[in-house]
Every structure is written in C-alpha cells, then in structure tokens.
Amino acid sequence: MSGLDVVFRARRVITTAGESARAVGVRNGRIAAVEPFDADLTAHRVVELADDEVLLPGLVDTHVHVNEPGRTEWEGFATATRAAAAGGVTTLIDMPLNSVPPTTDVAALEVKRAAAEGQCHVDVGFWGGAVPGNVAELRPLHDAGVFGFKCFLLHSGVEEFAPLNAAGVENALRELRSFDGMLIVHAEDADAIDHAPSAHGENYGDFLVSRPPDAENVAIAQIIELARQTGARAHILHLSSAEALPAIASARRDGVRISVETCPHYLSFCAEEIPNRGTQFKCCPPIREAANRELLWRGLADGVIDCVVSDHSPCTVDLKCLDVGDFGVAWGGIASVQLGLSAVWTQARPRGHSLVDVVRWMAERPADLAGLRHKGRIALDYDADFCVFAPDDAFVVDxxxxxxxxxxxxxxxxxxxxxxxxxxxxxxxxxxxQPQGRLLRRGAA
Known part of the structure; x- marks a missing residue:
C-alpha cells in the first residue's frame, strides 16, 4: 500500500485481535492499514519502535475535572491536556463541575468550549450536568453534543452544582430515556453519610468511617432500581466499594442498563498504608482496605467493572491542607491523569493481567461507554491515536x-x-x- 502519511512498525502492537507484530499505516489522521510487520507499506515517514516498546491505542479518559473557567488556578485545559498526553491519554471528557459556570445548560457549554478552544493538546469532549430544575436543559445539551449527564446524590463539594434527590434522579432518567441519553452518577447516599461519624482530624481511619461502604451500596441499589423502572442508561462513577459488585452483576443479568468504572487509586492504594496527615490521598468515595482492593481487581477480571479512568480532580496546594493534615477540611480529589497507565500496569502485571487487558479497561471500554466510534482501538478507520509504551521500564514519580x-x-x-x-x-x-487537540461532540467523534 502506498500513499500513506506515516507507518508505524512494532514487534508488539495491541490491536483488536490481541498482541502481535504489526505495521500500522496512517492516512489523513485515520488508520488505513493494519498489516504483518514486514508488509510492503510505503509512507512519507516510518516510525520504528524499539524492541522494548509496545504500540497501544491512545487511552480514553472519560473522567477528568479540568475546572476551567472559574477555577483555572486548580487546573486548566492547557495543563490538563498536556499531562494527559504525557500519560498516553489522547482523548478525555471533561466533567461539568468544578468549573464556573457548571455545564448545566447550552450557554454554559459554549462558555466551556470557548475557554478550551486552542488550548488542548489532546481531543476533549464534555459531559453535561443534571441538577435540580434543569430537566428541560437536558435534551438541548444532548443535541449540542455532550456525551451524557452527571449527577450527585449528596453535596458535590461546590455550591453551584446541587445534588438530585430520588425524584429528581427519576425525572432525569425518564427524560434521558426519551432520547437514549446516559446518566453518570456519583453514587454515595446522603442520608448514610449524614448518619456516619463526621470527618475530622489527622487519622485516615476516622475519615474512612465517615464515608462507609453502605453509602455507596445503598446509592447504587437505588440507581439500579430507577434504571430498571425507567429503562434508561446509568453509569456508576469511581466505584470504591467492592460490596456493590454482586448487585451490579445481578442487575445486568436482568437486563438493567447499568455500567461501572473504577480508578487507578482504588486499584493501587489501600487504607492500611495511608499515613496520618496524608491528605493527598483524600478522595470521595475513599480508598478502602486491601481486601476490598483485591475484590475490585476480581471485578475487573470478571468483567463486572467496565473500565478504569482517572477521576483526575486536582486543586491548589493549600486546599489539600498538607500543613495541618486534617482530613475533615482538605479537598477530596486525586491528581493522576498523567500516571494512570503506569499505575494500573504496576498493579496489573503481578496479578497476571496483560497489556491487552489494560487496553480494554483504559481505551476500548471508555470509548464504548461514551460512544466514541473512532477512538480506543488500533483498527481500520479508527483515529490514528497511539501511545508508545515501554512496559519493562520504570520510574519514580516526581x-x-x-x-x-x-x-x-x-x-x-x-x-x-x-x-x-x-x-x-x-x-x-x-x-x-503547539496544541493540536480538537473539541469533540457526541455522534461526531
């Protein structure tokens, strides 16, 4: 095949058929050929990977808080997308908070797009938000190209993005069912949190009991039932409690349209190892015990957990309260968009998982979740988005x-x-x- 712009040759390429030696040809930004390693492909440029490198599809991270505009001192499109690219992520979808305004109507979406224009080093799409009083805004946001709608069942941490009660969730799901939209849910039950001990002080164990597993389990059960009643699609964000996995698996067997993600930090860390005053580890829902972590890994292996995404939720240094180490007042969020692939691979390999598995969790399935039809795979007519990864190399995070x-x-x-x-x-x-990322719209990506 001739007339290609670039050819990648690698002894290890992760395609939809697994791992093998391949030559991958690119024309006009799309994959035009996936051939045996020695195939006669000619191009203006040939990229030959080193023997210790693997060609992966670019990762798709569907859970990133960019925070611009409004809280750009926390993060921004230029910095977030540069970090994403450094971590092999070629597509991210931005959450509707903690920016100001939040992405809860079309006008706010256009403000967000204007802020992102010309700054993005990778492709960027947007989630909309479902909050009290904006059911009428959901269809216009869907038509304007958001990929789905996020809601909270308890206080979100910022005043401008209020939570939905059970009736509000049901109303949103019924509206989304009418055009096959998807609700993505921060699933912690407000009542369970209110009745738990309050978060306070330097001891991580005290923070952990303030966000008990039942807060997730109850909320997830509620979402499953509402999804069952309405027939709408629902997705559980950042699963921390492995106790909820049997209910999710059972609901799927019943035909409920429910999916679930977890995050690298829940697969990497465990509560027993988090030091007192270690507020850099604070996130909600929290990092739980080692036994729970192993059950999350089993959920991934069994296919109950669909995907692994970062929940990159950064803030300024002062908001982490590292000087006082008080888990009750520190901002809850993990900054990790650049590190997800290495973090997951570090834990996956000793558990017997392959790069094929990691690509499925971090590229293929997130793309499928969001309906990104040309992302997340090395296959014909997909975007030529790649990560060159050296799995046997190592580094210490600075x-x-x-x-x-x-x-x-x-x-x-x-x-x-x-x-x-x-x-x-x-x-x-x-x-x-030089930013070269594009702003994506649902149905056009």
Missing part, C-alpha cells in the same frame, strides 16, 4: 515534573512500572507547546 498545574499527588515518590515514551494524535506526535 510530583514537580508532572504536567498538571499543581504539584500534589499521592503517587509522589512511588516507583511505577511502564514508561510512556511517545503519544500520537491522528498520526501526529504530541510534542512541544
């Missing part, structure tokens, strides 16, 4: 060298396996300060 805006992460000082050596977006290497 927070000061990460690309997100504020140098706070619980991974600081942690050794991780696997190094991202290059990221390519539509056949062009992501390098330097």
């Amino acid at each position: 927070a000061s060298r990460l690309r997100h805006r504020n140098p706070v992460t619980p991974y600081a000082g942690r050794p991780l396996a696997g190094v991202v050596r290059g990221t390519w977006l539509r056949g062009e290497e992501v390098a330097g300060d």
